[in-house]
Amino acid sequence: MKSINAHLNPGFELECYHNLRLSILMNDDNYKYWFYSNFVNLVLYKSNQEIVPYIRFENHIDVYSDLLVEEPLMKEKNWVSSIKKCIDNNNCVIAFINWSKIPQSKYFNQEKEMIHEGLIYGYCDETKHFQMLAFDVHNLPYTTIQVPFSVVSKELDRIFESQFILSKQKWFKYYGFPITRVTKRHINHHSLNKHKLFFSLDRSRFNSSYKDNAEFATGYSINSYLSELFSEMHYENNLQQISKFTNQLDYWKIMNLKLILHKNLMINRIRLLKEVNNSPELLKIEQKFEKSLHNLKIILALTNKFKQKKESKYLLNIANQFRKVHEYELRGTYQLLEYLVKQ
Structure with missing residues (x-):
């Protein structure tokens, strides 16, 4: 044998091509710092046919070209x-x-x-x-x-x-x-690539709005985009739109789980930085992303409630939770950028 x-x-079973290749890499600690220097941003693409937008990590399969x-x-x-x-x-x-x-x-x-x-x-x-x-x-x-x-x-x-x-x-x-x-290919990275991390976070400051009919969002603005989407579904009480969303609940759960995965990665990334410099500043940033993670788990629970009850008040609650996630992630991102500038 x-x-x-x-x-x-x-942990990337929601993005098949990543999970297979990470299975090859991630049992080797040499690749840990490479991993956390990548997979920093999510991107959102609006669908013209579906209510639920498509969300994935910014990195595509070419991220493995050197490995x-x-x-x-x-x-x-x-x-x-x-x-x-x-x-x-x-x-x-x-x-x-x-x-x-x-x-x-x-x-x-x-x-x-x-x-x-x-x-x-x-x-x-x-x-x-x-x-x-x-x-x-x-x-x-x-x-x-x-x-x-x-x-x-x-x-x-x-x-x-x-x-x-x-x-x-x-x-x-x-x-x-x-x-x-x-x-x-074998590599030997001993720390996070702060240069790559900085520019990834800098790209995430691109603002986009569901209300402005934007077709793309990235970084923390994904949360405000989703907040506007769920708020519109609630206030306009568009039965056809809500019916479409109800039919896509399983797909929406997958997108929600990607958001949760992203926050877990950010928390682990900050903890790696703390291993080198356990500063109070990093602790505050970590707490921001932990609060974001907590609110995303609430959104997952609210989605399950909506699936059971079919009441639009849960859509409004989801919108409110996404506003909180946006606020925490926006602050955490800017504080992390400021921290990296000082290094």
């Missing part, structure tokens, strides 16, 4: 030997397979195909299976799974033999489609 040391869940070398994996004798060779050389493999064919997947036996990536990080010759990290298996958002050699080989062959799948999924080439060998 051969297995590469992978992080079983870095991970991703190259298409070619089938030599067979897929099993090709993948095992990668793992023997301490390289993980990103493979796209059809999860509707995998019994442990929530998509098993569904009529619609579910072509999605997973991370192969180990194998066992005795049981003839690959160890993988995958999404929506074993009733969990992201966890480890054992998939037989024969199933992985069959599904990869099926993808390569299907011109329809190859054509439909070609846009995911730079996400690792259909199968990619990933080589990790």
Whole structure:
């Protein structure tokens, strides 16, 4: 049996391409400071069709360019030997397979195909299976799974033999489609990159407003944007708009959880700074983001209340909570910028 040391869940299961690559990196402390020097900002994109906007981290897949070398994996004798060779050389493999064919997947036996990536990080010759990290298996958002050699080989062959799948999924080439060998470059960072942190926070001061029909928001203004959105839903009592939001509650919960993840990362980032200089100033900044986190958890609870009761007063409460989050995050961001300037 051969297995590469992978992080079983870095916490980015809501952004698949990040979680897979962070699984390769985050079990190694050498990458900790690189990680917290990135993933500083969220960005929001308005949807013309949906009520709930799309929110993601500003960093995209190119953030790994200096850390991970991703190259298409070619089938030599067979897929099993090709993948095992990668793992023997301490390289993980990103493979796209059809999860509707995998019994442990929530998509098993569904009529619609579910072509999605997973991370192969180990194998066992005795049981003839690959160890993988995958999404929506074993009733969990992201966890480890054992998939037989024969199933992985069959599904990869099926993808390569299907011109329809190859054509439909070609846009995911730079996400690792259909199968990619990933080589990790070693780095040795001993502290946060304050230069990068400063300019990331500086970018977050871009202001945008839902009332002004802005299609993009970033940083702390995301909170005021969302406050205006929920306030409008409440005061205008637009039944069609509220109905659309009700149908998107699961999607909204995902966006809410991304906001919570962002605040947790900011708190951890500040604590890393405190390890070097445990100043009262950093403590005050940390408290601002802890209050933001607390209010976002209240918003999550209010969302669940709205789901149960369908009363618009909860939308107003959510709007008020987002105003508080905006205030705390705005102050915390400016105080952190001032702290970095003094260093």
